[in-house]
Amino acid sequence: MSKFVIDKKKNRVYIPIAFEGVYDFGSIECSIGNIIEVLEKEFPATSYVETGYTTKRIRDKLAGKNITKTLWGFKENGFTIQAIHIFLSGRDKIELTMQEIEDFRILYDLGIKHTPLNICDVNEGLQIKNATSILDMVFHLLYYYTLNNLKLVKCEHCGRWFVTSSLKNKYCTRNSTVAGYTHLNCEQAVRNIKQQCGRKKNRIETKSNNAINLKKYSVASSFVDDFVNECYVYLDEISKKNSAENLSNYLLFLDRVEKGKEWLNYGNSK
Numbered sequence: 001m002s003k004f005v006i007d008k009k010k011n012r013v014y015i016p017i018a019f020e021g022v023y024d025f026g027s028i029e030c031s032i033g034n035i036i037e038v039l040e041k042e043f044p045a046t047s048y049v050e051t052g053y054t055t056k057r058i059r060d061k062l063a064g065k066n067i068t069k070t071l072w073g074f075k076e077n078g079f080t081i082q083a084i085h086i087f088l089s090g091r092d093k094i095e096l097t098m099q100e101i102e103d104f105r106i107l108y109d110l111g112i113k114h115t116p117l118n119i120c121d122v123n124e125g126l127q128i129k130n131a132t133s134i135l136d137m138v139f140h141l142l143y144y145y146t147l148n149n150l151k152l153v154k155c156e157h158c159g160r161w162f163v164t165s166s167l168k169n170k171y172c173t174r175n176s177t178v179a180g181y182t183h184l185n186c187e188q189a190v191r192n193i194k195q196q197c198g199r200k201k202n203r204i205e206t207k208s209n210n211a212i213n214l215k216k217y218s219v220a221s222s223f224v225d226d227f228v229n230e231c232y233v234y235l236d237e238i239s240k241k242n243s244a245e246n247l248s249n250y251l252l253f254l255d256r257v258e259k260g261k262e263w264l265n266y267g268n269s270k
C-alpha cells in the first residue's frame with residue numbers, strides 16, 4: 001500500500017518513498033499522460049480494447065512467461081492500460097463527468113479513499129493513504145480532475161494526454177519531440193516549425209526560379225510546379241493535424257530538397 005499525493009500547491013503528483021524521495025508523476029496537468037505513456041511503453045500493443053490483447057496475455061501466462069512487472073512499487077500485469085483505453089474509447093477530448101467516473105469506479109470495484117492534503121483546506125490537494133494499485137491511482141486522478149472541472153485532452157502535437165480547463169487548448173506544456181525543437185513546448189514548437197517550413201519553402205522557390213531565369217538549367221522549368229504540388233500533400237496532412245510526425249515529415253522533405261539543391265538536376269533522372 002502506498003500514499004498517493006495530488007499536491008495542488010506544488011503542482012506535483014507523487015508517491016513518497018521512505019528514505020528515497022518520491023516516485024514523481026509530474027505536474028497535475030501532465031501526470032495522467034505520463035502514467036499512460038509509461039504503461040504503454042511497458043505493455044506495448046496495437047490495440048488494448050480488442051479481445052486479442054487479453055487472449056495474448058492469458059496465453060503468455062499459461063506458457064509460463066512472467067507478464068507481471070513492478071512499477072512505482074505496484075505489481076502490474078497490463079490490465080490497467082487496457083482499463084484506461086476502454087475508458088478513453090478512442091476519444092481525443094473528454095469532458096469528464098462525475099457519472100462517467102462513478103461508472104469507472106463501480107466497474108473496477110474501487111473505493112473512494114481520498115482525504116484532503118491539508119485538513120484545514122480542501123483546495124490544497126488530495127491524498128490517498130492506502131493506494132493499492134496503479135488503477136486505484138488512475139481513478140483518483142480522474143476523480144480529482146472531474147472535481148476540478150478539468151478536461152482530458154490528447155495533445156495534438158506530441159500525442160500525450162494532459163488536462164486543461166478548456167477543450168480549446170490543443171497542446172500540452174511538455175516539450176516537443178521533434179529533433180531540433182525539443183527545447184520548446186508543443187505549442188511554440190508547432191509555431192516555429194511551421195515558420196521554418198515556410199521560410200525553407202520560399203527559399204527553395206526563389207533559388208529554383210533564379211536558376212530557371214538564368215537559363216542555366218533548362219530541365220528545371222517544371223520543378224517549381226512539381227515542388228509546390230508536393231508541398232501541398234504535406235500541408236494538407238498538417239492542416240488536419242499539427243502532429244510531430246506530420247511536421248517532421250514536411251521538415252525532412254524540405255531539408256532534403258534544399259540541401260540536395262534538387263532543382264539543379266531536376267528532370268535529369270526522368
Ligand SMILES: [Zn+2]
Nearest residue numbers: 155158172186
Ligand atoms: Zn504535447
